[in-house]
Amino acid sequence: MKEDRIFQERRARINELRAKNERLTCRERALMSVKHQEPDRVPIDNWMVPEIQKKTMEYFGCDSYNELLDFLGVDFRNNYGPSYVGQSFKKHPDGTVEDLWGVKRKTVVYGKGTAHQGSYSEVAESPLEKIQTLEEIKKYDHWASPEWWDYSKVKADCQLYHPRYCVINVGDRMDRTAQLKPMMYLRGIQQIFIDMVMNPAVVEFIRDRIIEYFVTYNHRVFSAVEGEIDIFMMGDDIGGQTGPLLSLDMWRRYFKQGFKTYIEIAHTYGIPVMYHTCGDVRQFIPDFIECGLDILQSLQPRATNMDIKKLKEEFGKDITFQGAMDIQQVLPLGKPEDVKAMAKYALDSAKKGGGYIICTAHNIQVDTPIENVVALFETYHEHGNY
Amino acid sequence: MRSIRQLECAIVKGDVNRATALTGKCLREGLHPAHIIEQGILRAMEIVGERWKTYEYFLPNVLVSAMATKLSLGTLQPALMRVRSRSAGKAVAGTVKGDVHDIGKNIFLMFLEANGFEIIDLGIDVTPESFVKAVRKERPDLLLLSCLYTVTMHSMEDTIIALKKAGLKGRVKILVGGAPITKGFADSIGADEFGMDALDGVKKAKELTTERTAGRKKSGLEP
Numbered sequence: 154m155k156e157d158r159i160f161q162e163r164r165a166r167i168n169e170l171r172a173k174n175e176r177l178t179c180r181e182r183a184l185m186s187v188k189h190q191e192p193d194r195v196p197i198d199n200w201m202v203p204e205i206q207k208k209t210m211e212y213f214g215c216d217s218y219n220e221l222l223d224f225l226g227v228d229f230r231n232n233y234g235p236s237y238v239g240q241s242f243k244k245h246p247d248g249t250v251e252d253l254w255g256v257k258r259k260t261v262v263y264g265k266g267t268a269h270q271g272s273y274s275e276v277a278e279s280p281l282e283k284i285q286t287l288e289e290i291k292k293y294d295h296w297a298s299p300e301w302w303d304y305s306k307v308k309a310d311c312q313l314y315h316p317r318y319c320v321i322n323v324g325d326r327m328d329r330t331a332q333l334k335p336m337m338y339l340r341g342i343q344q345i346f347i348d349m350v351m352n353p354a355v356v357e358f359i360r361d362r363i364i365e366y367f368v369t370y371n372h373r374v375f376s377a378v379e380g381e382i383d384i385f386m387m388g389d390d391i392g393g394q395t396g397p398l399l400s401l402d403m404w405r406r407y408f409k410q411g412f413k414t415y416i417e418i419a420h421t422y423g424i425p426v427m428y429h430t431c432g433d434v435r436q437f438i439p440d441f442i443e444c445g446l447d448i449l450q451s452l453q454p455r456a457t458n459m460d461i462k463k464l465k466e467e468f469g470k471d472i473t474f475q476g477a478m479d480i481q482q483v484l485p486l487g488k489p490e491d492v493k494a495m496a497k498y499a500l501d502s503a504k505k506g507g508g509y510i511i512c513t514a515h516n517i518q519v520d521t522p523i524e525n526v527v528a529l530f531e532t533y534h535e536h537g538n539y
Numbered sequence: 540m541r542s543i544r545q546l547e548c549a550i551v552k553g554d555v556n557r558a559t560a561l562t563g564k565c566l567r568e569g570l571h572p573a574h575i576i577e578q579g580i581l582r583a584m585e586i587v588g589e590r591w592k593t594y595e596y597f598l599p600n601v602l603v604s605a606m607a608t609k610l611s612l613g614t615l616q617p618a619l620m621r622v623r624s625r626s627a628g629k630a631v632a633g634t635v636k637g638d639v640h641d642i643g644k645n646i647f648l649m650f651l652e653a654n655g656f657e658i659i660d661l662g663i664d665v666t667p668e669s670f671v672k673a674v675r676k677e678r679p680d681l682l683l684l685s686c687l688y689t690v691t692m693h694s695m696e697d698t699i700i701a702l703k704k705a706g707l708k709g710r711v712k713i714l715v716g717g718a719p720i721t722k723g724f725a726d727s728i729g730a731d732e733f734g735m736d737a738l739d740g741v742k743k744a745k746e747l748t749t750e751r752t753a754g755r756k757k758s759g760l761e762p
Contacts, residue, residue: 261639264690265664271690275639342642343649347606349599350553393598394718395736400597481719485689520690 154224160214163527164224170534171226179228180383183319186507187384187425187447187473195504195537196228196319197530198475198512204271204519205526212523225530229510230314231323232307232382234374239301249277253328255295256280256338264519271519282341287354296362299369304377311381321427322374322382329429330367330387332360332411349403356407364411368418375422384448385419385426392432395457401436413444420445427475431515433457435464442471451476451514454495462502465509474503475510478529484513484521489528496532504537511537542568543579546611550583551590553603555610562614572618576655580608584654588738601738602646608653627655628748631673631711632683633665635694640687643717647685647737654741656681656748667694667701674707680748683740684730686717695720696728703729712747716740 154160174194177185182192199222201209206218215221222230242250249257257278264270284290311320324330336345336359348355375382389408391398416426425447434449435458441449452459454477461477477499478484483491496511503509511533517526542565549558565575587604590596596604632648634641641663648658659677661669674682682702684695695715702708708729715725716734725733732747734740 263639263688264637267637267690267693269690343602343646346599346602350603351555393736396594396597398598400599403597403599481689482721485719518689520688 154216154220155214157214164213166531167225167534170531170538174534174538175226178317180316180319183228183510184383186510189470189473189506189508191504191507191539193539195500195533195539196510197226197533197537198229198321198510199225199227200513200515201517202271202519204269205517205521208523209526212527226534228319229321229384230318232311232314232320234322234324235302235304235307235377237301238303239298247277251295252338253297253301254280254335254339255293269520276338279337279339279341279344281339281359282344287352287358290355290358297366299366299373302370302373304373307374308378308381311378315381319383320381321384321386322378322424323386330371330385330415331389332363332408333389333391335363336360346399349399349407353407360407360411364414368414371415371418375419375424380423382422382424385424386429386450387415387426388429388450390429390431391437392430392434392453392456394432394453394455396433397437398432401440404437405440409440409444412441412446416445431456433459435459438464438468438472442468446472448473448475448510450474450512453481453514454479454499455481461499465503465505469503469506469508473508473510476512476514477503478511478513480513480515480518480521484525484529485518487525489524492525492528493532496529497536500533500536504539543570543575546575546579547583547586550580550604550607550611551586553600553607555603555607558607559610559614562611566615566618572615575615576612580611581654584608584650584741588741591738598646602649605649605653609649612653612655626657628680628744628751629657629659629677630681630683630744631659631661631670631677631679632685633661633670634663634685634687635691635698636664636666637694638686638688638691639663640717641685643687643737644683644685647683647716647734647740650737650741651683651744654745656744667698670698671701671705671707674702674711675705679711680751681744682711682713683744684713684715686719689719692717692719692724695730699729712751714740714743714747 176193183196185192186196210221213224215224244250249259252258256276258274259277260272261275262270262272281290281293314320339359419426427448427450428446429450431451431453433456449472452461452474479495483495499511542561546558546561546565549561587596587601591601634644648660652658661673684698686692686695699713713730714732714734715730720733722733732743734743
């Protein structure tokens with residue numbers, strides 16, 4: 154941590170508020186909230202693209218990202234699971250690299266040549282997209298295997314953060330426990346949605362291979378960590394900006410059982426489950442609760458029907474919410490006072506009785522002004538106390 | 540008339556094979572291709588659009604209906620060529636410079652094509668210069684600009700500025716869309732319209748094309 158006067162002054166407000174509000178460790182605070190009890194303040198999670206991590210570290214004079222998380226009062230630390238020890242991923246001459254499922258990936262740069270340049274790893278080619286029949290799909294020989302991982306070090310990785318922090322087993326963005334997402338990668342987004350109407354047997358076959366993999370994989374992770382994972386996170390985007398991508402009936406038909414199975418495995422080991430989906434999923438929430446889901450992430454506030462106040466009133470007793478900070482308009486394009494108003498609204502609406510973890514609805518994007526990032530975290534601490 | 544109602548029904552239900560077969564049947568019964576499009580296909584897409592708006596239909600249903608429409612139009616193509624029927628409009632489309640996301644754009648273009656538009660898709664990361672070049676060459680009714688990131692929204696404005704500089708701004712209607720785009724933003728950069736989602740985009744595209752045709756008639760540019 155840099156101790157120059159300018160950095161000390163920039164850190165002063167958050168330091169002062171934290172000293173006033175905090176009595177618990179991060180882990181105690183987070184787990185109390187998930188159990189719907191009021192801790193000392195609302196737990197804070199953080200999602201930022203690397204470029205914003207760097208910018209924020211520079212602003213506050215932090216020498217590492219962990220130092221930044223520590224200073225900002227972020228209560229969660231991510232565990233990315235076991236180490237991959239399978240065959241090396243096949244590289245192609247066009248620069249793409251095959252992933253765990255044989256899907257070709259490439260790194261794509263956005264905002265090229267501007268001050269906001271960044272990059273994401275994206276799917277370049279879906280191996281099952283052009284295949285016409287179930288018989289041909291059955292011949293595909295690149296399904297992921299739980300044997301390709303070394304599970305022996307996950308426990309020690311999690312222990313590094315204990316007892317102070319709350320450890321979330323998040324997996325990797327591209328390979329996080331899911332059903333629909335790997336299907337989209339393997340079959341292509343349009344095709345898998347068309348299959349849901351026209352080729353149910355194809356959907357069920359691909360889905361079952363994916364579930365088989367994650368069931369064994371997660372059993373092995375949870376048993377290897379011996380209680381050192383505090384929260385298990387899975388993710389599958391089923392919501393769009395103006396409504397769900399698929400109907401509730403279709404979700405029940407294809408995905409509800411797998412969703413429930415994943416939750417039950419984690420619960421067998423006493424681990425609460427967080428589920429990430431972007432978009433409007435309001436009408437799915439009763440089913441999520443029925444399946445035993447503990448935490449719903451990300452409450453994208455610009456999506457229809459995802460106002461945190463209404464969701465808290467309707468479902469807040471039965472499920473914990475995580476998210477609700479808008480990265481589509483307010484953070485990149487608003488003023489610090491807009492950011493403050495947004496964070497205060499969410500805290501005022503959802504903190505009562507616990508069951509709320511404040512965070513952005515996705516990564517804070519590269520074009521977000523630093524004043525807005527500062528306003529966000531200052532408001533978390535200013536209005537998050539109980 | 541019975542076959543055309545059955546065609547409408549097959550498209551709404553997303554019965555791809557039946558829709559193709561019924562299109563052939565309508566032609567064999569001597570129905571004019573333009574009549575099949577207006578009374579069968581476009582009516583079906585309107586119903587699909589309504590069901591999407593009221594949350595009765597979701598992406599899987601709409602994609603299958605769009606696919607049925609596309610195949611139906613494919614069956615009509617040779618007959619359409621013979622009668623030289625006009626398309627609903629011609630559009631140049633692309634994801635703006637700096638952005639590589641095209642899932643939303645591709646779904647939108649599929650719907651638009653299903654509604655009888657002729658599409659020239661320039662792909663992703665399209666520079667303002669490439670848009671200008673395509674507008675000059677293709678003389679489209681519509682220019683469709685898409686982006687996912689707030690970071691790349693400014694490229695939409697750059698594209699519109701480039702069109703103005705090239706003297707093409709009033710010659711093509713500009714429709715913008717994508718997750719971060721709002722009506723306010725669309726107005727501020729001088730776009731003619733903004734599409735909230737794929738089907739709203741189709742509605743706006745139709746309105747803009749109608750306006751444009753009416754404008755031409757008024758100005759005497761077209762008989």
